[in-house]
Amino acid sequence: MNIQLLGTAGCHLCDVAEKIVRRMAPDLGFKFEKLDIASSDALVEQYGMVIPVLRSDSGQELFWPFDEEQLFAWSKSL
Numbered sequence: 001m002n003i004q005l006l007g008t009a010g011c012h013l014c015d016v017a018e019k020i021v022r023r024m025a026p027d028l029g030f031k032f033e034k035l036d037i038a039s040s041d042a043l044v045e046q047y048g049m050v051i052p053v054l055r056s057d058s059g060q061e062l063f064w065p066f067d068e069e070q071l072f073a074w075s076k077s078l
Helices: 012-028 041-047 068-076
Strands: 002-007 031-036 053-056 061-063
Parallel strands (some): 002 031
């Protein structure tokens, strides 16, 4: 399964979320990509105040704050 980590440069919470996702993605069978919301006005409008956010291929989202346990539970709901 592919997931996206939506964030932007200079976002400390995005860095924390990335560490969690990088640590867990292989065990959960995820391939993930970082998506900088600054690349799109629409993404800034939608996510600018709530990043970091994980988004699955199917459009399900996991909003910050999340930890490893919550990421695991979210992965089981996909």
